[in-house]
Amino acid sequence: MKPTLVIVGRPNVGKSTLFNRLTRSRDALVADQPGLTRDRHYGHGRLGRKPHLIVDTGGFEPQAKEGIVHEMARQAEAAIAEADMLLFVVDARAGLTPQDLVIADLLRRSGRPVLLAVNKGEGMDRAVVSAEFYELGCGTPCVISSAHGDGVRELVDLALDSFPDEADAGDHATEGPRVAIAGRPNVGKSTLVNTLLGEERVIAFDMPGTTRDAIEISFERNGKAYTLIDTAGLRRKGRVFEAIEKFSVIKTLQAVEEANVVVLMVDASQDISDQDAHIAGFCMDAGRALVVAVNKWDAIDTYRRERVKESIEQRLNFLGFAHVHYISAIKGQGIAGVLSSVDKAYAAAMAKMATPKLTRVLISAVEKQTPPRHGLFRPKLRYAHQGGSNPPIIVVHGNALEHIPTSYTRYLERYFLEAFKLQGTPLRIQYKTSKNPFADER
Ligand SMILES: Nc1nc2c(ncn2[C@@H]2O[C@H](COP(=O)(O)OP(=O)(O)OP(=O)(O)O)[C@@H](O)[C@H]2O)c(=O)[nH]1
Numbered sequence: 001m002k003p004t005l006v007i008v009g010r011p012n013v014g015k016s017t018l019f020n021r022l023t024r025s026r027d028a029l030v031a032d033q034p035g036l037t038r039d040r041h042y043g044h045g046r047l048g049r050k051p052h053l054i055v056d057t058g059g060f061e062p063q064a065k066e067g068i069v070h071e072m073a074r075q076a077e078a079a080i081a082e083a084d085m086l087l088f089v090v091d092a093r094a095g096l097t098p099q100d101l102v103i104a105d106l107l108r109r110s111g112r113p114v115l116l117a118v119n120k121g122e123g124m125d126r127a128v129v130s131a132e133f134y135e136l137g138c139g140t141p142c143v144i145s146s147a148h149g150d151g152v153r154e155l156v157d158l159a160l161d162s163f164p165d166e167a168d169a170g171d172h173a174t175e176g177p178r179v180a181i182a183g184r185p186n187v188g189k190s191t192l193v194n195t196l197l198g199e200e201r202v203i204a205f206d207m208p209g210t211t212r213d214a215i216e217i218s219f220e221r222n223g224k225a226y227t228l229i230d231t232a233g234l235r236r237k238g239r240v241f242e243a244i245e246k247f248s249v250i251k252t253l254q255a256v257e258e259a260n261v262v263v264l265m266v267d268a269s270q271d272i273s274d275q276d277a278h279i280a281g282f283c284m285d286a287g288r289a290l291v292v293a294v295n296k297w298d299a300i301d302t303y304r305r306e307r308v309k310e311s312i313e314q315r316l317n318f319l320g321f322a323h324v325h326y327i328s329a330i331k332g333q334g335i336a337g338v339l340s341s342v343d344k345a346y347a348a349a350m351a352k353m354a355t356p357k358l359t360r361v362l363i364s365a366v367e368k369q370t371p372p373r374h375g376l377f378r379p380k381l382r383y384a385h386q387g388g389s390n391p392p393i394i395v396v397h398g399n400a401l402e403h404i405p406t407s408y409t410r411y412l413e414r415y416f417l418e419a420f421k422l423q424g425t426p427l428r429i430q431y432k433t434s435k436n437p438f439a440d441e442r
């Protein structure tokens, strides 16, 4: 499983700045989707040698006793307890503060490994800046500048050092799609799991060896095998499963990572929230095939149903490729449709596309619409081959491809999805520009 680095620190030390630098996608292919809010607190790490996840605990006030701040602190504490590595951020310019000491104490008691990052250190003498922070008892301080990038890459590599290189992620013994049910608290995830498993034959139920492993439950339906990757920390109690703990961001992220297909659940009795969009955005980043299940459809009237449909179109429009089902987990309505979309999405995510056909489709896409000229350059798309699955990656070869605008890439994505009739999966395009053979002669 990918290690999760959790950023902690008092307000204003530069946590979001660090988070943005660590997670900013190089190609901005995913980041600029309309409808995606930018204040997400978890994402895929882009720096460093090994794949990993980053969680920012946000404005963390360990002393608050009630209210929303207290609830945020509770979420932060859960993230700290589940972190593989804590990045404790302090402020070089403000110096050591009493609140830093309180947080250091809390982190030490969590028993999780800690790396101390002294931020805003640009243009300062490292030895002088770090001196006072040894008192925190969190080891040797790393002086960084999140705003300028100094020392950030070294920090990440140090943080990831002790984790093994990721084994081949596709190497799972299970048959059929691996499915994660993701969604914010209380949307009905446990209810759906129980409805699914109540009707069906549970083949195997793996208790994890360690708390870090995901729980996997294999079952059959209509002769087809599925494996559920648990997000809720379910425990078997007699014939039903119940959640042993409340919503955990890190468990959700890891389950999404481990799955082939994500069933994103939203609650029809509530408005689509930022949190729904954040989870959806993370699934997009991860490139997972996706099915949207709008739950509690039984609980709302016709007027509300129309409003929910509009709200999904507005807030989750970047999931245009995904099928939407309106279901009642509690009454078992709409479940067959969800599973049939899971099958389709899985098949699409794993599709094999032959090079000649890919190239033919590419050429017909270019004939319909040529990429715009960029100054002196006219990008030339020559041929395509498949570079991966789940999500399908199409590698396009040609010249001056670095000048292709994002809008054209989107057009190609849609064109390929349609030509190969792939439903329920995102698709990625990668460009490989051929070296100009005459460039070195002169
Ligand atoms: N000089 C300098 N300023 C920085 C650096 N990193 C962040 N800042 C500034 O510090 C301020 C706080 O940064 P944020 O990233 O919002 O801090 P935060 O810890 O996420 O704050 P909360 O969301 O309140 O917890 C902003 O004005 C940043 O521009 C840095 O490396 N150098």
Ligand SMILES: Nc1nc2c(ncn2[C@@H]2O[C@H](COP(=O)(O)OP(=O)(O)OP(=O)(O)O)[C@@H](O)[C@H]2O)c(=O)[nH]1
Binding pocket: 183, 184, 185, 186, 187, 188, 189, 190, 191, 192, 232, 243, 245, 246, 247, 295, 296, 297, 298, 299, 327, 328, 329, 330, 331
């Ligand atoms: N009306 C209605 N209520 C539902 C439905 N599905 C779930 N609920 C109710 O919604 C509440 C939350 O359901 P859970 O299955 O515990 O939700 P969860 O997503 O697992 O929650 P966390 O464990 O907090 O992440 C419970 O009171 C359920 O009875 C449904 O289809 N219709």
